[in-house]
Amino acid sequence: xxxxxxxxxxxxxxxxxxxxxxxxxxxxxxxxxxxxxxxxxxxxxxxxxxxxxxxxxxxxxxxxxxxxxxxxxxxxxxxxxxxxxxxxxxxxxxxxxxxxxxxxxxxxxxxxxxxxxxxxxxxxxxxxxxxxxxxxxxxxxxxxxxxxxxxxxxxxxxxxxxxxxxxxxxxxxxxxxxxxxxxxxxxxxxxxxxxxxxxxxxxxxxxxxxxxxxxxxxxxxxxxxxxxxxxxxxxxxxxxxxxxxxxxxxxxxxxxxxxxxxxxxxxxxxxxxxxxxxxxxxxxxxxxxxxxxxxxxxxxxxxxxxxxxxxxxxxxxxxxxxxxxxxxxxxxxxxxxxxxxxxxxxxxxxxxxxxxxxxxxxxxxxxxxxxxxxxxxxxxxxxxxxxx
Numbered sequence: 012x013x014x015x016x017x018x019x020x021x022x023x024x025x026x027x028x029x030x031x032x033x034x035x036x037x038x039x040x041x042x043x044x045x046x047x048x049x050x051x052x053x054x055x056x057x058x059x060x061x062x063x064x065x066x067x068x069x070x071x072x073x074x075x076x077x078x079x080x081x082x083x084x085x086x087x088x089x090x091x092x093x094x095x096x097x098x099x100x101x102x103x104x105x106x107x108x109x110x111x112x113x114x115x116x117x118x119x120x121x122x123x124x125x126x127x128x129x130x131x132x133x134x135x136x137x138x139x140x141x142x143x144x145x146x147x148x149x150x151x152x153x154x155x156x157x158x159x160x161x162x163x164x165x166x167x168x169x170x171x172x173x174x175x176x177x178x179x180x181x182x183x184x185x186x187x188x189x190x191x192x193x194x195x196x197x198x199x200x201x202x203x204x205x206x207x208x209x210x211x212x213x214x215x216x217x218x219x220x221x222x223x224x225x226x227x228x229x230x231x232x233x234x235x236x237x238x239x240x241x242x243x244x245x246x247x248x249x250x251x252x253x254x255x256x257x258x259x260x261x262x263x264x265x266x267x268x269x270x271x272x273x274x275x276x277x278x279x280x281x282x283x284x285x286x287x288x289x290x291x292x293x294x295x296x297x298x299x300x301x302x303x304x305x306x307x308x309x310x311x312x313x314x315x316x317x318x319x320x321x322x323x324x325x326x327x328x329x330x331x332x333x334x335x336x337x338x339x340x341x342x343x344x345x346x347x348x349x350x351x352x353x354x355x356x357x358x359x360x361x362x363x364x365x366x367x368x369x370x371x372x373x374x375x376x377x378x379x380x381x382x383x384x385x386x387x388x389x390x391x392x393x394x395x396x397x398x399x
Contacts, residue, residue, distance in 0.1 A: 075186065082203075083108065084099075093342075107190070109189050122304065144158055148177065172192070173193070176189045179211075265366060268392075268395040273288050281299055285298070290381070312333065316348050320357065332348065341398070344364070348360075360382060
């Protein structure tokens, strides 16, 4: 019930406040202080609602420098190439020289040698024969592994082909150097090619990069220690589920920051990440990881072409569909099935990065016009991918 009107007068009201204060003072002596443990729900809420995630501090890996021989001509690097050159003779013959790099180990050494042997039409070898095929070259950049492969001349009109290949492990990457062309011309260039390898230097890494990235949709979530709360039986939010299934075949993970407007979908058994992209979520973006090189660039591009109903290509056609980019020390092999026929009904833009023995695939697929609109954001998304 309401207090009498007399108690609502200013003077009476002050008296009433004084009485209540006195009563509270008497009760202070009965109050005890309790220290409660932090609730598991608070930890979960922080992980699910995290809007700013602190990235690990990373260093941008050193890049190579070299002295280009005077008779080599620089070419535009395309496809997976970091650098490209040609060396020609007076008779119109030429040697193609390429520099390519990959994150991680670059794949199995025997597979790489056999891939090169296939390019000069030589049969594959077994692991026992590998030491006979590979030499070493000491240089300032490190110790190169070398192969010198030549095909047999099939007829007078078709000269034999020769391939000089070298690779070097450096700062979590493998660098491949290759010279290939007519056997006689490659032989004349061998000493020059070896001198080129010896000229390779790596500049010092740049300053550390890192900082906070504002995002509401990321797989780079705070990790909960084994002593933390059990999250297994709790309903998961999109942000938490995006970080829950990121184990690759070898147990390693890559991290990324997806645009907030992308909708996270259930990852599933094969996918490490899954998103609905574009108006109404019409496009599918998947992130998967598999051991090894999964067949190499040509096999992967032909698989994607087949998925959108386009015919396969051979290796000379690969540069029409492919390019490469580097981000956060990772080198991505990019492919776009719409590069040659942008009017086809379906389109795939995809990227592969090889890291710690696994091939990570990032693929955006859907109607051609929508994929074209979302491609720039897909490329920006790749730029956020980084190692733990």
